Amino acid sequence: MPCSRTYVADAHVGSLARQLSQHRDLTEVPDTADLCKGLADELDVPALSEVHRQLVGEGSHRRLIYSVKFGNSKDGMVQFLDGYDASLVLIEKLPRGVFADPFELQHFVERKVFLDVAVFGDTNLELPSALSNWSAVEIHFDLKPSTSMGYNLVIELPLHARYPPLDASDYATVEFGSPDLLLRYRRKETHPDSCVCVLQNLDATPVEKAAWRIPCGDKAHTGFVSSLTFISALVCSMSIVLAASLTP
Secondary structure: OOOOOOHHHHHHHHHHHHHHHHOHHHHOOOHHHHHOOOOOEEEOOOOEEEEEEEEEEOOOOOEEEEEEEEOOOHHHHHHHHHHHEEEEEEEEEEEOOOHHHHHHHHHHHOOOOOEEEEEEOOOOOOOOOOOOOEEEEEEEEEOOHHHHHHOOEEEEEEEOOOOOOOOOOEEEEEEOOOEEEEEEEEEOOHHOOOOEEEEEOOOOOOOOEEEEEEEHHHHOHHHHHHHHHHHHHHHHHHHHHHHHHOOO
């Protein structure tokens, strides 16, 4: 793909919407026209040996934590990173009912935790679950700092729950599918006018399923809650009017 194209998902926004409804992977969408065939056919590129994901935290604000380990030898990784700029691209497709705050994620870029990050799809943070649509987060993680961590990466993605519809079960459950993991790399000595990046699917095995049970209101309590809210608002309004009238 051209180096001028910053995000992978940006070219597949329409496809992402279909994938979320069909539970497909981004890597199933062909885009071979932008790939530069033969750029490095004999190159020993990094390969994944382990990928794990876990949903941690309590309440309406939680984190997806990814643990990624590369299986290449240390010398092979050093040789690859000496000649190529490389980043791990993680694309997490978020189900309805969960969102990522793009402003919060930009702070990770400013602190150089992420190389880059973007949110696609529905970025309206105020909508409840019933009115929201699909979204996806694309994270770019620089591989160079991983040399000091034994090529083991830990990536945290903060997420937030939307207000779910009323349900008698008291909880709404959202499930996360497997993320897409790709390697994006290019030669360090490249002329800007002819710069191309290679995208390689890392063929990660499906990760552990993650499910988030979000508390929701009971429809049977709607009348009681509405009446109590109305009475409270009325009493407060009358108190304000009374206090204003007694003020000299």
